[in-house]
Amino acid sequence: YLDKKELLYEGKAKELYETDDPDILWVNYKNQATAGNGAKKETITGKGKLNNQITSVLFEKLKEKGINSHFIKQLSETEQLIQKVEMFSLEVVIRNVAAGSFSKRLGVEEGKQLSFPVLEFYLKEDALNDPILNDDHVRVLKLATDNEVLEIKKKAMEINQVLIELFEKMNIRLVDFKLEFGKTNDGSIVLADEISPDTCRLWDLDTNDRLDKDVFRKDLGDIIPLYQEVLNRLNQL
Amino acid sequence: YLDKKELLYEGKAKELYETDDPDILWVNYKNQATAGNGAKKETITGKGKLNNQITSVLFEKLKEKGINSHFIKQLSETEQLIQKVEMFSLEVVIRNVAAGSFSKRLGVEEGKQLSFPVLEFYLKEDALNDPILNDDHVRVLKLATDNEVLEIKKKAMEINQVLIELFEKMNIRLVDFKLEFGKTNDGSIVLADEISPDTCRLWDLDTNDRLDKDVFRKDLGDIIPLYQEVLNRLNQL
Ligand SMILES: Nc1ncnc2c1ncn2[C@@H]1O[C@H](COP(=O)(O)OP(=O)(O)O)[C@@H](O)[C@H]1O
Ligand SMILES: Nc1ncnc2c1ncn2[C@@H]1O[C@H](COP(=O)(O)OP(=O)(O)O)[C@@H](O)[C@H]1O
Ligand SMILES: [Mg+2]
Ligand SMILES: [Mg+2]
Numbered sequence: 001y002l003d004k005k006e007l008l009y010e011g012k013a014k015e016l017y018e019t020d021d022p023d024i025l026w027v028n029y030k031n032q033a034t035a036g037n038g039a040k041k042e043t044i045t046g047k048g049k050l051n052n053q054i055t056s057v058l059f060e061k062l063k064e065k066g067i068n069s070h071f072i073k074q075l076s077e078t079e080q081l082i083q084k085v086e087m088f089s090l091e092v093v094i095r096n097v098a099a100g101s102f103s104k105r106l107g108v109e110e111g112k113q114l115s116f117p118v119l120e121f122y123l124k125e126d127a128l129n130d131p132i133l134n135d136d137h138v139r140v141l142k143l144a145t146d147n148e149v150l151e152i153k154k155k156a157m158e159i160n161q162v163l164i165e166l167f168e169k170m171n172i173r174l175v176d177f178k179l180e181f182g183k184t185n186d187g188s189i190v191l192a193d194e195i196s197p198d199t200c201r202l203w204d205l206d207t208n209d210r211l212d213k214d215v216f217r218k219d220l221g222d223i224i225p226l227y228q229e230v231l232n233r234l235n236q237l
Numbered sequence: 238y239l240d241k242k243e244l245l246y247e248g249k250a251k252e253l254y255e256t257d258d259p260d261i262l263w264v265n266y267k268n269q270a271t272a273g274n275g276a277k278k279e280t281i282t283g284k285g286k287l288n289n290q291i292t293s294v295l296f297e298k299l300k301e302k303g304i305n306s307h308f309i310k311q312l313s314e315t316e317q318l319i320q321k322v323e324m325f326s327l328e329v330v331i332r333n334v335a336a337g338s339f340s341k342r343l344g345v346e347e348g349k350q351l352s353f354p355v356l357e358f359y360l361k362e363d364a365l366n367d368p369i370l371n372d373d374h375v376r377v378l379k380l381a382t383d384n385e386v387l388e389i390k391k392k393a394m395e396i397n398q399v400l401i402e403l404f405e406k407m408n409i410r411l412v413d414f415k416l417e418f419g420k421t422n423d424g425s426i427v428l429a430d431e432i433s434p435d436t437c438r439l440w441d442l443d444t445n446d447r448l449d450k451d452v453f454r455k456d457l458g459d460i461i462p463l464y465q466e467v468l469n470r471l472n473q474l
Contacts, residue, residue, distance in 0.1 A: 105365065105368045106360065106365065106368060106370075106374065106378065107362070115377060116376070116377065118373040118374065118377050119371075120371060125344065127344070128344050133343075133371075134356075134358070134370075135371070135372065136355040136356055136357070137343065137355065139353070140351050140353065140355050141345075
């Protein structure tokens with residue numbers, strides 16, 4: 001019943017369209033892959049389809065566990081309907097295992113299990129290269145109130161617990177991942193954006209094989225079979 | 238009565254010597270100036286003397302306000318006796334006004350008054366270029382316990398209030414500064430290291446003239462008259 005209207009925003013991985021309903025957006029997952037804040041950019045046929053499907057399944061699974069997201073329903077291979085929210089200009093990263101910038105910045109060996117899940121905030125601002133923030137920065141830049149910060153942290157930790165278990169059943173180690181949150185009209189905070197191999201580090205539990213965007217970032221091969229493998233294992237749950 | 242024994246550690250700005258008393262160290266303030274984690278390095282005659290005197294006066298003033306430090310007494314123009322402590326591998330930065338890396342990283346105009354003092358932790362590790370940390374990083378890297386973090390933050394904020402007032406009386410704006418803390422034998426946390434124009438951003442309240450190491454960092458002129466000016470104003474209090 002809803003029609004796709006004007007393009008509201010085109011990001012690196014998705015296009016957001018308005019609909020007849022001001023509270024609902026129409027997303028299209030693109031085939032574009034980027035790394036290093038857009039420094040590396042390629043079209044990878046089939047990526048949009050896989051990320052849309054993986055995100056849709058994950059948001060459904062989270063809903064079953066009582067965790068609300070912006071997800072309304074999958075419309076087609078690359079499209080979803082989502083609730084429009086006012087995004088926090090924050091990227092929320094949870095790390096269970098040292099990897100990537102955490103390892104490099106802090107000198108912790110890649111693959112080292114962390115003694116508890118580490119949460120990081122980053123300012124979502126391409127022009128500044130998404131700098132890392134501490135809680136004082138979040139407050140002084142007025143990116144979220146103290147209560148919102150507490151709620152975002154709590155939700156992120158809950159999501160981590162659900163996802164760790166879920167991926168473990170798929171024989172996958174959830175190394176780290178990035179979340180984005182938004183605020184609905186009534187002020188409640190919901191998970192938004194996507195959860196996909198673009199936004200998670202996923203390592204096969206037996207082989208340590210990478211099943212995520214690091215393979216693209218480091219030019220290690222074709223990501224499509226890996227993302228397909230993640231979707232296959234997800235569909236077998 | 239105490240003798241200077243073996244060199245324990247030579248840093249970028251100071252040399253630490255052992256004494257007959259295992260709990261007491263003998264510091265010599267050097268004339269070396271460094272910036273960009275040692276990338277720029279110069280000998281500046283007279284700097285050691287000025288920083289030793291400024292630090293000694295500031296630690297005395299803090300003591301009068303009930304804030305303990307490692308400072309025991311000034312021995313000579315460039316030397317102090319200090320309490321030996323087990324240092325936290327942390328640099329604690331307090332910012333009252335946006336400047337330097339804060340402005341650059343977060344896109345906040347230099348000189349903007351912050352709505353509250355912002356505290357930042359950095360890992361004191363030259364080989365990693367002193368990366369910024371959030372509280373989870375401090376915990377997961379076991380750099381301090383949760384209680385120690387709370388106490389360090391509280392002390393740093395108290396020191397900030399004392400220093401803001403003190404510098405205001407000297408017609409100086411305390412923009413930001415770096416502290417280091419250590420733990421004594423009995424587990425109590427004390428302020429250590431130094432507080433000098435090497436470790437603070439100090440701007441003249443009327444002219445905004447820089448009276449600190451930024452003048453060296455940015456090759457803007459001779460720092461000795463500026464450090465001398467800070468000491469003169471301090472001695473007039
Ligand atoms: N429910 C939502 N409502 C409004 N905006 C959203 C929602 N979910 C995600 N977004 C935003 O949609 C934009 C498009 O996603 P993406 O292509 O990943 O963009 P970007 O390159 O900015 O990360 C992002 O800025 C993201 O924050
Ligand atoms: N009271 C103290 N006890 C032990 N070490 C201290 C004390 N105060 C400062 N230090 C340490 O002394 C070293 C020498 O100072 P500095 O020359 O500034 O060295 P750096 O180049 O490592 O910053 C620093 O590592 C500092 O942390
Ligand atoms: Mg995105
Ligand atoms: Mg030093």
